[in-house]
Amino acid sequence: MxxxxxxxxxxxxxxxxxxxxxxxxxxxxxxxxxxxxxxxxxxxxxxxxxxxxxxxxxxxxxxxxxxxxxxxxxxxxxxxxxxxxxxxxxxxxxxxxxxxxxxxxxxxxxxxxxxxxxxxxxxxxxxxxxxxxxxxxxxxxxxxxxxxxxxxxxxxxxxxxxxxxxxxxxxxxxxxxxxxxxxxxxxxxxxxxxxxxxxxxxxxxxxxxxxxxxxxxxxxxxxxxxxxxxxxxxxxxxxxxxxxxxxxxxxxxxxxDNSLDMQLRAYPNPASEFVTIAHNPNVQIDTYTVFDISGKRLNITPQELGQGKVNFSVADLPKGVYFVQLMADGYRQTISFIRS
Structure with a gap:
């Protein structure tokens, strides 16, 4: 966006x-x-x-x-x-x-x-x-x-x-x-x-x-x-x-009003091993990017779980707050999760 x-x-x-x-x-x-x-x-x-x-x-x-x-x-x-x-x-x-x-x-x-x-x-x-x-x-x-x-x-x-x-x-x-x-x-x-x-x-x-x-x-x-x-x-x-x-x-x-409603949800949150990001299944996501609280981009690749869901392994991340940015058709939305 x-x-x-x-x-x-x-x-x-x-x-x-x-x-x-x-x-x-x-x-x-x-x-x-x-x-x-x-x-x-x-x-x-x-x-x-x-x-x-x-x-x-x-x-x-x-x-x-x-x-x-x-x-x-x-x-x-x-x-x-x-x-x-x-x-x-x-x-x-x-x-x-x-x-x-x-x-x-x-x-x-x-x-x-x-x-x-x-x-x-x-x-x-x-x-x-x-x-x-x-x-x-x-x-x-x-x-x-x-x-x-x-x-x-x-x-x-x-x-x-x-x-x-x-x-x-x-x-x-x-x-x-x-x-x-x-x-x-x-x-x-x-x-x-x-x-x-x-x-x-x-x-x-x-x-x-x-x-x-x-x-x-x-x-x-x-x-x-x-x-x-x-x-x-x-x-x-x-x-x-x-x-x-x-x-x-x-x-x-x-x-x-012209932007996409991705309907984001993260669970479980806090997460210790995996976190699932659910989004509007009618929206085709182009990219997923994970950032730490300092804004540093992390090299984490999501695993598709089916239409409208992706899974990230967070077991190797230090405890703290992280953000997942989703891009679709030139728009972006962000959701946070906690690594416990």
Whole structure:
């Protein structure tokens, strides 16, 4: 399936940004290995920086993601450091502890905001050994009110300078109650904050924010090249960026409607000797590719078990999380399994 980038570009004069106050969500999907994030903020001039997406959010495909917000410098050194810790194998809780102890604020070093109490983080990842999702959040005591962070088994929702607790509560409720893909759930979460003043600074504009984004990585995507990237860089006064984000997402779904439904299922899962991948028997699969959690392609050949089923030997694989990518007629879908 081809990668799709949809960007709405509306640039305004940039007058300097330090405080990226926002509401956001970062989440993983254990069924597919996808990692995604979405967020919005009321910051004038952020369009000249390309929007929020690369300032507050970073993702390691197949591993996890971090949102770093509240008072940040550009570039966001704390975000970069957090991703480096994730790459080194640290858990979400360990990353937050490390960031607190090694806080960086180079654009205001020695000033009043040079303190981890002004930061806010949300992290979600997969345990590289077991595939079990892990989450953690941190909201510094000095971040601007209303502020909070909420974690579930697969997600972290966080925000500051919010109108009230309803913003995060709505986002969480929409994410949890929505069925469908990770992207569907992230878009629903953003709609939960689609009301005037969700970011309190935009109340007089009659909008939730000025800028919004949504991105999702599949486990075999390369860093910086997600299969879905929607970026509303900045909207004019009084125009709602989450509405524009929804428009881009609907356009994305219209393209996806032409894709194949492979109806993937992996069993047993976890597996110790063999894993069977079942798919829609009416779909002719062209290739099967197995990746480990780092994205390394493995030399494993499937054995056909009949129409709509293939079998892989996993006995020689180390314990951990793996992904099987199936290609058919130019489209691809991915499913994960755990080697126990």
């Amino acid at each position: 081809r990668k799709i980038t949809l960007v709405l570009l509306l640039c305004f004069a940039f007058s300097g940004v330090k405080a990226q106050d926002t509401f956001s969500i970062v989440a993983v999907d254990p069924a597919t290995g996808e990692v995604g994030a979405a967020g919005a903020s009321c910051v004038d001039g952020v369009g000249d920086l390309g929007g929020l997406i690369d300032i507050i959010s970073a993702i390691i495909p197949g591993r996890g993601g971090i949102n770093s917000q509240a008072y940040v410098c550009i570039p966001n050194v704390n975000l970069q450091n957090g991703i480096a810790q994730m790459e080194a194998g640290a858990s979400p809780a360990e990353i937050i502890s490390w960031l607190f102890a090694n806080d960086s604020f180079p654009c205001g070093s020695g000033g009043p905001f040079d303190d981890p109490a002004y930061r806010q983080y949300g992290i979600a990842d997969f345990n590289p050994d077991t595939g079990v999702p892990r989450t953690a959040g941190y909201t510094g005591a000095s971040a601007d009110d209303y502020k909070d962070d909420i974690q579930g088994a697969t997600y972290s929702v966080q925000g500051n300078i919010l109108l009230n607790a309803t913003v995060l509560e709505n986002m969480e409720a929409n994410f949890v109650s929505t069925t469908g893909t990770l992207a569907d759930k992230l878009m629903a979460a953003m709609q939960g904050a689609n009301f005037a003043g969700a970011d309190a600074r935009c109340l007089d504009r009659g909008t939730s924010s000025t800028s919004a984004f949504l991105q999702v990585y599949r486990p075999d995507d390369t860093p910086g090249n997600p299969y879905l990237r929607l970026n509303i860089e900045e909207m004019p006064f009084g125009e709602e960026p989450i509405d524009s984000l929804q428009t881009l997402y609907d356009e994305f779904l219209a393209v996806q």
